[in-house]
Amino acid sequence: MNTIDDLCDRLKGYLPADEVQQVRRAYFYSEQAHDGQRRSSGEPYVTHPLAVATILANLHMDHQALIAALLHDVIEDTSVNKEAVTRQFGEVVAELVDGVSKLTQITFESKAEAQAENFRKMVLAMAEDIRVIIVKLADRLHNMRTLGALRPDKKRRIARETLDIYAPIANRLGINTLRLELEDLSFQAIYPMRYERLKRAVLQVRGNRREVVKKIQVRLQERLEQDGLKGRVVGREKNLLSLYNKMKYQKKSFSEIMDVYAFRILTESVDDCYRAIGTVHNTYKPVPGRFKDYVAIPKANGYQSLHTSLFGLSGMPIEVQIRTREMEAMANNGVAAHWLYKAGQTDHPIAEGSHARARQWVKGLLEMQQRAGDSLEFIEHVKVDLFPDEVYVFTPRGEIMELPKGSTPVDFAYAVHTDIGHACVACRVDRKLAPLSAKLHSGQTIEIITAPGARPNLAWLSFVTTARARSAIRHYIKQQQRTESESLGRRLLDKALSQFNVHLEQISDERLVPLLEEMEVGSLQELLEAIGLGKRMAYVVVRRLIDDKDTLVEASASQEGSMVIHGTEGMVVSFARCCHPIPDDSILGHISFGSGIVVHRDTCRNLTEIRNDPEKCVTLSWADAVEGEFGLNLRLEIEHQRGIIARIATLAAEMDVGLDRISVDERDARISTLTLGVLIKNRVHLARLMKKLRLIPEVNRVVRLR
Structure with missing residues (x-):
């Protein structure tokens, strides 16, 4: 067992005498604070911080990191607080100790959430001082060395967390000595029999x-x-x-x-x-x-x-x-x-470069932490970001970019800058146009093509590799959905209030505040967002705002007015796949929980049971000018002839009609049924297309699928 004298003898080889004395004083302070406490193995608790400091001494860490290692559990496990540590050892050491300490004052719903929140706090401390994670890695290494006294299930849980998070972080920071031992000890704890057989x-x-x-x-x-x-x-x-x-x-x-x-x-x-x-x-x-x-x-x-x-x-x-x-x-x-x-008071270019890279990585973690919705989402991003293998690609100016293996041009765009990622529409790989989902290889030159007004595509999440890209896309989509749902919620609430000749702006705070408290929402924006997403019904909110029941019954019976659909509402207004509504169709809206409004054709059978329920349905109409393309299916009965499908596709292109899919079902030796998924602008556009298709001699029949 190491003693404080052994540690100080080791430190004399590279630290001044006054700093070694400060480390010795920190040991006795820790020993006094942990007096009476014992580890699961039965040893005095102070043996653990001493062992952690010894691991850091082998790495030649400075005296502040060693003092923080000796005190890293005093805030968490004893009556000593951060202010006391600051008075005794200075603000830098106190911040290091606080960064390593776990969150003990907050109750979490699950063990996973508590671990994720602890890690999130540690990343914030790392952003201030990278030594926080080095002390934490040494702390985890000694805990792994002394797992023997714990229950098997607890051993496996700690070992799995070490393998998923701490060993990859040690690798990412280049501390190979810690990484290798953390990996071997985790392997031994998770698969003890396999470990022993392989070792032999x-x-x-x-x-x-x-x-x-x-x-x-x-x-x-x-x-x-x-x-x-x-x-x-x-x-x-x-x-x-x-x-x-x-x-x-x-x-x-x-x-x-x-x-x-x-x-x-x-x-x-x-x-x-x-x-x-x-x-x-x-x-x-x-x-x-x-x-x-x-x-x-x-x-x-x-x-x-x-x-x-x-x-x-x-x-x-x-x-x-x-x-x-x-x-x-x-x-x-x-x-x-x-x-x-x-x-040794000498700068070394390799060491300085490694430190700069580590700082850059932690800065990236901090950006992800700010974008993540919660701690669990953040820790998932971090796990993705801890890939050991890289590819090296070039910008058009010849600068080298490091990306994880399997990265795509979208990952590259976000690595250059978040705004470039958001505005990305296409790319060139080695001067040739390539799909945004293409896997990049070392030595390639990547050029990103952007467009003003472009925005991230939800489908990108299925192929991006880097945590930076994934978190930026999710953050943007969440923000976009929040804005769109708030706007839609305002329109739905205004529509419901208009039946009483009242507008949202006319409602006083005296009436609004009790409503927000009753519905357990923090602000009017949150309430509008919930209405837009279908989590709250505008009709129900209005019922609680309006006290006059006779007026309420009279207004609900009339249900005048309809909400106008422009086609630019975004993610909170979607178009039903069961009936494929298009501009100029008679439409009705179904308020779907968590999805906003789903637009159906007025004749859709799926609305039969809820058609007259004001809490679930809303009357809709199309704006005079509707933007966008709308999908629907056409069924064509065609005679077999070489090149007929190519002629149909050419006709669609000439009429500015997008083809979503084509499927052919042979009915007999002469006739086939062709199902065509098309993207059109309105009913007039559809009528023109169907008329042109009927003029093709081999097309016997064209119908819109309902």
Whole structure:
């Protein structure tokens, strides 16, 4: 067991004496605050914060982070408050401790919501100081190391959360040492038997192939020395979870994966890295297409290395990573290396770059957090954003953009700027027009075509990959729906009030405030939005506003006036698929809960039971000028002849009619039934189309499906 003296001895190697003394004082403060408290294992509670601080000391974190680690549970688990920590150790440490602490004062509906809200709070603290998440990762690592005292179901829950959130965050920040241990400990907790079997198998294979590994290692070392390169060749261990995942997803046996021999070469300079790759390729034959240069183009987490695959002795596969010692430190410590170099009071470009990337990522998280509807939606976005693989594409100006694997031009547009994503209508990939749903590949040049007045399409959510794009689209659609539903709610309420010769503006606050309280809504805007979405009925709201029952009965009997449909109402007014109404049809509106108004033809059978219910139906009429295209189905009886469908499609195009779908059903050897989904503007447009179709000799009959 580590003691505070062990920790301080370690800190003396890189921190000044006065800062080491502050860390020692924080330990005794924590020990006193946690006096009498014990962990599930029975140990004094202070052993946990001490272990967390020791993990951070191994990363060479600064004294403020170490003090925060020693105090990270005092606000949550003891009578000590944030103000007391501020007085003793300063505002910076107090903010770090508060950022790591959980939310204990609020009651949540579920465990998942509580965890999501805790993470959301932590992201806000991370935006102020990235050290919050580093302390939290160390805290989670020690909790994972000491899972043994917990119930199996609790072990699995904590391990699953670690694997879904904390291990990917450690990877995103480039702190590989923490990530690998978090993954292995999570794997062990979730699948203990699989972990043990795989661990035993790896140990056995390692012993069996020690001679072969040694032979390859010596050969590579000798060739480097012959070429005058200072470099050290080491064998590379495979992570148990990555082995398991490869077996599972690539459907490979253990022997197939363990056939690959992995090595790492550590050099003195970047120049030596590129010279070493030549030496390695001269020693063993390279596998075509398997060379990756992460030195020139680092990964999103700042990772830099050259990767290559080779055919070794007797065609044996060999994987080699080549990097400098600084890159090795960065690969292991990631953003924590920023403080490693700061401790020596020297700036290092790789560490500074990694820190800048981490700050940029947290800034993106903050934007997502502000757009997300709730904590659960936000944490889903974060999970999507923690992809380890990237593709590298270029803007038309030649700038490199990093995107997750599987990204589309829409993801690229939102990565450039949210406004460009919103206005995106088309794209060019390598100067050729491409679908917005196309998967991007490294090296492509992407150009986004925008249009004024364009807006995001709900269908984009089915193919976008990045959390930034997904959250921006959802946020825009929610805002749009809120605005449109509020506008529709105002029209519906005004229509209902007009029966009493009253307008919404004439209703005083004295009458409105009690109504809002009775209906448990915070404002008139919320009430109008609920009416527009069909969650509240305008007729019911009016009944509660109007006290005169005789007037109410008289007005409800008359039901004069109708609401006008312009075709520009947006998402809160939709057109029924059962009867396909179009402009100039007689129409009636069905108020659907959560969807607003669904427009039906007046003769639609689906309205039979609710036609006279003022709470569920609203009288509608078309505006003089209606915008947009409206879908309906035509059924054509046609005689078989080559090219007839092409002629029908050409005719539709000439008449500015959009074709939504075409299906053919053969009735007999001579006659077929053609169902045509068309997009037209109004009944006159439809009549002209049907007249032209009837003039085609092979068309025997044209009817509109009802």
